[in-house]
Amino acid sequence: MKVLLFFSLVLGTSFGLWAQTGVVKGVVSTLESDQAIFQSQVFIPGTSYQSFTDSTGSFTLAGVPFGSWKLMVGKEGFLLKEIDVVVGYPEQSIFPIQILLETDLQTVPSQKIKFATHKRNLEAFRRMLVRGASSEEEIILVNPEVLEFIEKDKQTWVYAREMILIQNLESSYLISMWLRNPILLKSEWNSADIAIAYLEISPNSAEESKLQQEKRVALYEKSPVYKIRRLISEEPDQVTLSSTNTKGEFFFKIKNPGKINTGFDVGDTEILIRANGVPVNRDLVNAKNESFQNPLLFLPDDFNYEQTQTLAQLDPTVENLKESVFLHTDRDIYLIGDNLYFKAFMIFGNPLMVAESSKILHVEILDTLGNSKIHKIFSLKNGMAEGKINLGPELDTRDFVVKAYTLWGSNYGLGSEYVKPIQVLTANWQKDTDLSGTYGKGISAFTDKEIYQAQDSVKLNFMLNGVNGQVIGGNLSVSILKDDALILQNSELNSFVEFLKIERKSPAFDLERFKLDKEYGFILKGKVSDSTAFVDRSKLEVLVNGFLDRRELSTDLFGNFYLEKLQFEGKFSLAVKGRNFNGDQLKNIDITYVSSPNQVDFSKIHFPKTKMISNSLPYIDSLRREYMKMRAGEILLEEVVVDDVKENPLYRMPYGKPHKVLEMDGIYLSGDTRQFMYAFVNRVAGFRVAGNPPIILNRRGSSLGPPQILVNGSPITSTSGSTLVGYDSENQYKALSMINVFNIDRIEVIPTVVVALGEAGEFGAINIILKDGIQLAKENSHPFKEYDLWGLDNEKVDFEILASDISSTIFWNPSVKISPNQTSTSVQFKLPEDVEAFWVVVNGVNALGEPVSGRFHFNQKNVALDQ
Incomplete structure (x- = not known):
């Protein structure tokens, strides 16, 4: 059987030194106050190495080749920053790097440009961008609205205070471009005036x-x-x-x-x-x-x-495109409330297909009737993924199956999916059978001492060997288990090496008949299940995570529709409404992940042999009681109404003429206050949302603060202004939460100082004007049904787990790496009070792409005494 596996992190190009890489870490903050800057772009110009800072201002650029580099940081409202870094010389670089951005206070002299002139300038700038291209259609300016054209000394200059996005259709890259200085609008321009970074556009097939x-x-x-x-x-x-x-x-x-x-x-x-x-x-x-x-x-x-x-x-043959999954779980038997930890390794028909492979891993927990009790999705990076799944009280039986797969791999049948039996118990257990013996396939393990006492710190070392016996690097996942916790009766399902030896006969496949596509972002399936006829050709409007992504879809003959290329992490929302072919409103719409159609044959599944030795543990009983209360108290989400009718305004901004009036036509809402706040700042320049709970802030000059919020001319937030300890985001958020966003007629905005409001008007005012009863009665609105969903589960996995009553795993680390210039690597963990002997289970791939596995038994005191 031909099985090839690819591990791109340790394979280099023909220039071997290019494979030597390092990590650049840093923190971006303001020069004036040293406050963290969120969502600033950090990149190495001319490369695809880029990242965005998190809420603490931190960033990481991984896999950067050794050498000297220019590092740039861009953020709207701040001057572009460039620093020198040297990767490969830690003594010359301070990690994390502290990068201070200076507020952009530059005033650019400008002259009001007529619409027709602005349009001509925009076309001239587009011609500059496409110079040298084979066709003008090759280069697309994605966000022309960020450009400013400045008339000075009878010449036109182009300026942008934020990132310009450009799509190159020939090379399939999305290019982010920052202007270091204003560029003279002419046929020739200096490439030194710009800094660019590349983001690959994923293919659709x-x-x-x-x-x-x-x-x-x-x-x-x-x-x-x-x-x-x-x-x-x-x-x-x-x-x-x-x-x-x-x-x-x-x-x-x-x-x-x-x-x-x-x-x-x-x-x-x-x-x-x-x-x-x-x-x-x-x-x-x-x-x-x-x-x-x-x-x-x-x-x-x-x-x-x-x-x-x-x-x-490479020919895209069925065999070359094949992909399947191996899953290393930390153990076989769990208690309710435990976390199941895993590391996934992709297996490819051709090792080079890792770059074009699926990017979404599905992991399901099935009961013995084949029902999916838990379904989670995770990001696959370089053919690997790691994560954890909480085994909650919804798992109310004993025997379950872990099923892991990619949608594309599911086209090849169940043989390309990983299926393993586990048990989820309510009490402690003992084994009916003992498993003895150790083995190591391509890997050896040794400790720093022969015998350990309870609560001792253990240093465990690993060394990998290639087929010719040479010491080699690799990527491993390691599980340390209590002596009585190891079951592993299905050795071929727990050892990567043994798993690949299983002969999987697959029928002949035809790519044209494959029903499931590769997922570069995850796919959701909607199903209209109204009892009325004519669910086919139904028309739906879907708002994805608010109104920034609006899609119009049609159902197939069976009432199905699909949402593709979603990338959300954690919780997100959908709002859906629609009508069938006859114009009747749709009421019953179900949303799920697209999943594998392959059914597990439970007659061939052999579950671990265990015997519970106590009654149900108290904390488990408590979890089950709370779960049943929650199930009994579940309330279906109410439908919300989106308003479509506009009436004449009844109110005016009481403290001056508004600078901008935001009409609600064309704005789609799902009812969530956060979504409303983000929609507002995306349509009104100068405002932003920050913090948790979120707060609307207005940048006025060099400072930042909250505007006064009014409803129909009456203030609903504090009129005393901001305090030295910060802004009262909780009060503003609570005030906005009291407003039914679907009853908003329009929003009037004054971004400058409102003198009549005193201190509260320092950062402007926002007057929210609501519809009256006559308006609401006249409206012809359609209801949305809202869904709270969970996207990619990319929660950080703990590296160390101390054994306790609820866990028989002493230690778990899915990211143990041995670099090519190391002979070995080590992990350290602490033994619990009740542990003497312990098992080490390890799986992974070496730098040649070969699978390695091991099972080792340490600290057997009785054996040592006999000797």
Whole structure:
């Protein structure tokens, strides 16, 4: 049986040093007050290495190759920041890096531009962007509204205080571009005035992916970088290559530039290149006879040519595209209330398909009738995923099955899915059978001492060996279990090595008949289950997580509809309304994850042999009682009404003429106060939402504060202004929560100081005008049904779990890595009071992509005494 597995984190390109990578961490805050800045973009210009800061201002860029880099930080309202970092030299870099952004107080002299003139300027800017492209349709300006055109000295300049988004359809990258300075609107422009970062656009199908790879290979093979690499590898006598003091960087020079046609101009200049052949300063390498090269047409500096070339030549056959899952769970038997911890490893028909594989892992807990009791989805990165699932009181029987799969893998049948029996008990247990013996396939484990006492700290070491016995790196998941907790009767389901030996006969498949697509974002399935006829061709309106993503959908013959490419983490909402073919309102709509259609054959499942030795534990009884109370008290979500009719205004802003009036036409609401707040700030410049609970803030000059909120001209938030201890976000949020957002007629805004309001008007005013009873009675509205759903479950997994009454797992770590230049790695954990001997179960892949597994028994005191 041919089984290939790919582990991209430890496989490098043909330039071996390019595989040496490091991590850049830092914190972004304000220069003036050292306050954390949320959602600032941190990126290395010209690459796909980018991240956004979290609520604490922290960021991490992982997998950055060794070398010197420019690191840039961009955020609306702040000046663009650039710093130098050196990856691979921790002594020269302080981690985390502290990056301070200065508030942008620059005033740009401008002159009011007429609409027609603005339109002409916008077209001129678009022509600048597409210069050198094969067609104007190749480059798309996504957010032209962020651009400002400035008339000064009879010349037009373009300026943007925030990120410009540009889509390159030829290379399939979304490019974020920041302007370092205003750019003169003309046919030629200086690439040094911009900083760009790349984000890959996911293909919609295997055919689209193959076409994408072919286009990228063609673009790359026309570039000077490709010529440099060809010279180094195929004509080494024509160049000199010397090392530098910085890891990952080299000096490159052509010996006789007049005697060789390179297609680019460097002369006899010695240029600095990275380990993948990319010049550190691209401006030093220009195509012959062309002084300007449009950076929007480049591929990122970290583009992997070898992998892309191979993918472009790879036929998308059924066997090559096959993918399945192995799941390492921390154990076999659990108590209600425990967490099931897991590490998932993808298995591919061809190892190079990891880049094009599914990005969503499904893990289900099924009862013995085949009912799905729990269904969770997780992100797959580099063919791996990790997570935990709480085994709550809804698991009210004894025997269950863990089922893990990708939707694409499900097309190949149950043999491509991982199915393992587990038990979830209400009391402590003892084993009916003992399991003895240890084994290690490609892995060895040893401890720092032979014998440990209770509560001792244990240092456990792992070493991996390749097929030829060489010491090698890898990626492992490790579970440490109490001596009496290990069951593992189905060794082929718990050992990665044994699992891959199972012969899985699959019938002949035809890609044209596959029903399920690859998930690059997760897919939801809706089902109209009204008893009335004509559910087919029903028309639906769906608001995804508020009104920022509105979709109009139609059902198929069976009343089904689908929502694709969703990326939400944690809780999110949907609001759905619709009418059938006859115009009748739809009432019964169910929303679920799309799941595998393959049914488990429970007649072939052998559950662990255990015997409970006590009555149900008190804390478990308590969990079950609370669960039953919750089930008894469940209330169906009420339908909400979205207003469509507009009437003449009845109120005016009492403290001055509003600068902006936000009409509610075309704004779709689901009833949630947070969604309403975010909708408001997305439509009114100068305002933002921050904090938890959220608060609307207004940036006035260099300071930031809450505006006065009024309803029909009467203040509903504090009139005393902000305090030294911060803003009262809770009171503002409570005040807004009392408003039925569907009864809002319009919102009038004054963003500047409102003198009549005193201190409370320092940051402007927002007057919310509600509809009166006559308006509401006249409206012809349609109800939405709202759903609270759970997206990707990417909660951080604890590395250490101390054994207790509710857990027989002493320690769990799904991210134990051995780098290529290490001979071994170690983990440390502490033994509980009631533990003597313990088991170590480990699974993973080595740097060659080979599976490794081990089961080891340590601290057997009786054995030591006999000796």
